[in-house]
Amino acid sequence: MTDFPGAPSGPSTSPRLRVLAAMSGGVDSAVAAARAVEAGHEVTGVHLALAANPQSFRTGARGCCTLEDSRDARRAADVIGIPFYVWDLAERFREDVIDDFVAEYAAGRTPNPCLRCNEKIKFAALLDRALALGFDAVCTGHYARIVELPGGGRELHRAVDAAKDQSYVLGVLDAQQLAHSLFPLGDTTKEQIRAEAERRDLAVAKKPDSHDICFIADGDTQGFLAERLGRAPGDILDADGTKLGEHDGAYGFTIGQRKGLRIGHPAPDGKPRYVLDISPVDNTVTVGPAAGLDVLGLTAIRPRWCGPAPVGAGRYTAQLRAHGEEVPVTAELAGGQLRVALDTPARGIAPGQAVVLYDGTRVVGSATIAETERRAVAEI
Known part of the structure; x- marks a missing residue:
């Protein structure tokens, strides 16, 4: 059997797995599911219903989890030839992602709901249920790579397509979760994925990507918060x-x-x-x-490691925002908190955001920024 692009770089005799493919209704997750089938795995598609009262259609390219997305996912599963189900995780999503989002803003912090969704929904609630049902792995359309180590174990790495790389929002995954994850798109560019979708006759080949915050379809974050916080x-x-x-x-x-x-x-x-x-x-x-705004250092809490926790101070690069550039840092875990000193100041860094550490392309782990160290305005 030939491994599909982006799959763990294991031997060609890798076992046939029972794989649960999370299908959002977009082109990425559809191609990921198709590649898992092509690799010889036994694949079942599942669409997560995350909205309590989903609207029928998307608003432009914003949002996801609409009835339209569910139908697109089902049609893609039919073309691929795999069983398909819809799982209602709306209540869990509201508690773990939406309520957390509102509470963080109310506390003066700036959360990343995509990161929280990966941590609490796709690789906790979904993966836990998948394993309980006898599946071996969850497959998603994230742009990231998993590399298998010669002596066992796995590493999470950046995707080949830097513009689409999503390793930042996957930095919350631990070794156990990585052991049951497949990211088939990590070695491919977005343009190649769309071309492949057309060759596979998937109707979602040209469907626009969702962006911004999926549960705020109109993009009005301030209005969304005002409605809930008054x-x-x-x-x-x-x-x-x-x-x-x-x-x-x-x-x-x-x-x-x-x-x-x-x-x-x-x-x-x-x-x-x-x-x-x-x-x-x-x-x-x-x-x-x-x-x-110049941040010279930061303290982050709730660290999560994609492998063994680092020991002592080390040199890394850090990504401090979802679409931010990497900056060289010295980081050390002390007393359960991650302390990070930046080589050069970075701007726009807020408590509530995530700091993700990298060693080259390898994701070391992540933590939630609690405090930042900045120059006093009087010193400027």
């Missing part, structure tokens, strides 16, 4: 505590935000101001110059 007026301050304006809810701001501050007069130096701090305790938003 209006909470507070002050917008500069670094010395001078009131510059008012807001309707501190949850509507993120660290590094420049637009929509509603400050009536310019800064004394005429330069733009950015959100530097969000305080849920006194419901204030502090703004200041761009240089005030």
Whole structure:
């Protein structure tokens, strides 16, 4: 049997697996399922119904989990020739992803719901159920690679297509979860995937990708939060505590935000101001110059390792945002917390986001940013 592109680089005699393919209704997961079948595995497709009241159709290219997506996934499964089911995980998704998202913003943090969904839904709730039903692995359309080690064990690596690489949001997976995961697309570019989908007569070949936050179909995050948290007026301050304006809810701001501050007069130096701090305790938003965003170091909590936890201080690169660039760092696990010192300052880093450590293309692990160390505005 020939391994499919992106599969663990094991011997050609690798066993036939019972594989549960998570099919979102998009082109990536459809091709991933097809490749798993082509590799000789016994594949069953499943679509996760994550919305309690799904709308019939997508709004442009935003969102997922609509009835349209479910039907697209079923049609793809029919073309591939595999059994297909819909599993209702809407309640679990609401508790673990949506409620967590709202609570994090209410606490002045900036969460990553895609990362949380991978941790709590696709590779916890879904994988746990799959293993209980006798499946050997879960297959998804994520762009990442799993490399099998000669002596056993697996490593998670970046995808070949850097523009589509999704290893950042998979950095929450531990060794046990990686042992039961397949990412067939890791060695392929997006253009190749779409071309392959056409050759396979999959109707989703040209379907637009979903983007932004899947459960906020219209892209209005502030409106979504306001509906759930209500209006909470507070002050917008500069670094010395001078009131510059008012807001309707501190949850509507993120660290590094420049637009929509509603400050009536310019800064004394005429330069733009950015959100530097969000305080849920006194419901204030502090703004200041761009240089005030420079993060020199950070402390992160709830570390999760894709293999053995590192020992002592080490040199890595770190990705600090879903679409951010890697930066060289020194990181050390101490007292259950990850302490990271950046070689050069990075901007737009907020508590609640994830820091993912890399050793070359290998994903070492991730943790949730709790605190950042920045220059005091008075020093700028």
